[in-house]
Every structure is written in structure tokens, then in C-alpha cells.
Amino acid sequence: MRTFLIAASVLTLAAAPAFAGDEVMAGYYGNTVIGTSQMGESHTHYKADHTFDVALSSPMGSFTGKGTWKIDGANLCRTYEQPPPGLPNPFCIPAEAHKPGDKWTVTYGGQSRDVTMVEGIK
Numbered sequence: 001m002r003t004f005l006i007a008a009s010v011l012t013l014a015a016a017p018a019f020a021g022d023e024v025m026a027g028y029y030g031n032t033v034i035g036t037s038q039m040g041e042s043h044t045h046y047k048a049d050h051t052f053d054v055a056l057s058s059p060m061g062s063f064t065g066k067g068t069w070k071i072d073g074a075n076l077c078r079t080y081e082q083p084p085p086g087l088p089n090p091f092c093i094p095a096e097a098h099k100p101g102d103k104w105t106v107t108y109g110g111q112s113r114d115v116t117m118v119e120g121i122k
Contacts, residue, residue: 021071022050027099032122035106035113042113045121052078071095 028046035042040058046069056063067080076095083089093106100119105112 024071024095024097025069025076027097027102028117031100031120032118033098033115034118034122035115037111037113039111043122056084 025046025048029048031045033042033044033046035044040056040060042054042056044052044054046052050068050070051066052069053066054064056065063084065080065082065084067078069076069078071077072092074095075092077090077092079090080087083091093108096104098104098117100117103114103116106115107113
């Protein structure tokens with residue numbers, strides 16, 4: 001019985017982000033998400049009012065944009081006012097809770113980006 005309760009608890013905790021709604025984004029507010037790849041670097045800021053801004057720089061040029069975000073099921077979807085070239089709009093990726101100091105990888109369309117969250121607006 002004890003093993004069953006532990007297993008059920010682990011499954012419940014593992015599923016929590018999928019049911020957390022906007023709470024999954026709480027660690028993002030007031031901080032900077034930095035994505036890097038061979039194509040360049042991006043700095044994204046998410047706000048509690050469901051807006052975001054982003055600055056991208058690459059050898060091919062730069063882009064600044066803004067838009068709105070929402071949690072759609074288990075995905076974080078960003079809708080740009082003017083999307084970057086070649087990016088679907090809205091652009092959705094799996095939603096994951098993070099906090100400053102976290103590092104992770106996001107893969108989309110066969111390309112990976114290393115992502116870090118840093119404290120404050122950079």
C-alpha cells in the first residue's frame with residue numbers, strides 16, 4: 001500500500017505543471033530568458049499581464065518584437081504582433097516552470113536552443 005501511495009504521489013506531482021495554468025509562468029515574471037544557438041541569441045521577458053517582449057540578434061541581423069502569451073493545455077503559446085521571419089504565429093512550445101539559474105534545452109523543427117533564465121531584466 002505504501003508503494004502505491006508513493007507512486008500515486010509522484011504521478012500527481014509530475015502532472016502538476018500540466019494542470020497549473022498560468023502558475024507555471026510565475027518564475028518568469030521580472031526575469032530574462034536567454035536562448036542561444038548557432039543562429040544567435042534571444043532575450044525574452046514575460047509579464048503577468050500575458051504580454052512579452054523579445055530581442056533577437058544573429059549574424060543575419062536583429063529583431064525586436066512583442067506580443068501576448070497564453071497557456072494552451074500543456075503548451076506556452078506566444079502570439080507576436082509582427083512575427084520573426086519563418087516562425088509560425090502563434091508559436092507554441094511545451095510549458096515548463098523555471099526559475100532564475102535554471103538551464104534547459106528547447107527543440108523545435110529539428111533545431112535546439114540552450115536556454116537559461118537569469119534574474120532581472122537584461
